[in-house]
Amino acid sequence: MAHDHHDHDHHNAPPSDTALRVKAIESLLTEKGLIVPEALDAIVDTYQSRVGPRNGARVVAKAWSDPDYRKRLLDNSTAAIAELGYSGVQGEDMVVVENTPQVHNMVVCTLCSCYPWPTLGLPPVWYKSAPYRSRAVIDPRGVLKEFGVDIADDTEVRVWDSNAELRYFVLPMRPAGTEGLDEEQLAELVTRDSMIGTGLPKLPIGGVP
Known part of the structure; x- marks a missing residue:
């Protein structure tokens, strides 16, 4: 089972299919004005860094x-x-x-x-x-x-x-x-x-x- 730090060894690897799909959905929703990328970034930062x-x-x-x-x-x-x-x-x-x-x-x-x-x-x-x-x-x-x-x-x-x-x-x-x-x-x-x-x-x- 891989631990978190192992992920850093592959940071130059191409994005996974899941990551690409998420990015595509995010781009589409942003284009339609349904989400604000900065708001998403703030939420992720809250849980990853500040919380x-x-x-x-x-x-x-x-x-x-x-x-x-x-x-x-x-x-x-x-x-x-x-x-x-x-x-x-x-x-x-x-x-x-x-x-x-x-x-x-x-x-x-x-x-x-x-x-x-x-x-x-x-x-x-x-x-x-x-x-x-x-x-x-x-x-x-x-x-x-x-x-x-x-x-x-x-x-x-x-x-x-x-x-x-x-x-x-x-x-x-x-x-x-x-x-x-x-x-x-x-x-x-x-x-x-x-x-x-x-x-x-x-x-x-x-x-x-």
Whole structure:
């Protein structure tokens, strides 16, 4: 299964048929005055750059540093996430699942690519791919190893299937050695993949696994 960074190796490749079709449709709709390209660019930029996984990282950082918020987040995820101002399309009904030494959670959407846009931005290419969507359920430990995540044999791996009604979000374990960090510093350690369950948070400078 290819990771995101592999895509950069082929940035000079010709556009795919899908990309060409999308461009043709966009050109036609623009010509007819039905869409404004600048508006589309702004929407894409919002989810790719300005929103991205940063909102989710702030949710995680607050849960790590505020026990009361963590409890609210696990009890009523949608409401707790909305407390921080993150809600809307693709994020109306959220369920946060917490990683522990006993359980590692992983999120997939086997039917399509349901994904919590308000907290994680646009889904990565691999999340939408057929190999990930099928193998995450059949061989989750194998998939995790491909992402560089080795889960202990005595740790249960739970796979959560997002759908049109519910979108799952992983609350990763707080890395050791972060006791003196504030929320902003903690948020810098939270990776997108750690909130999907296919990765782990970054370690603080000088930290050990």
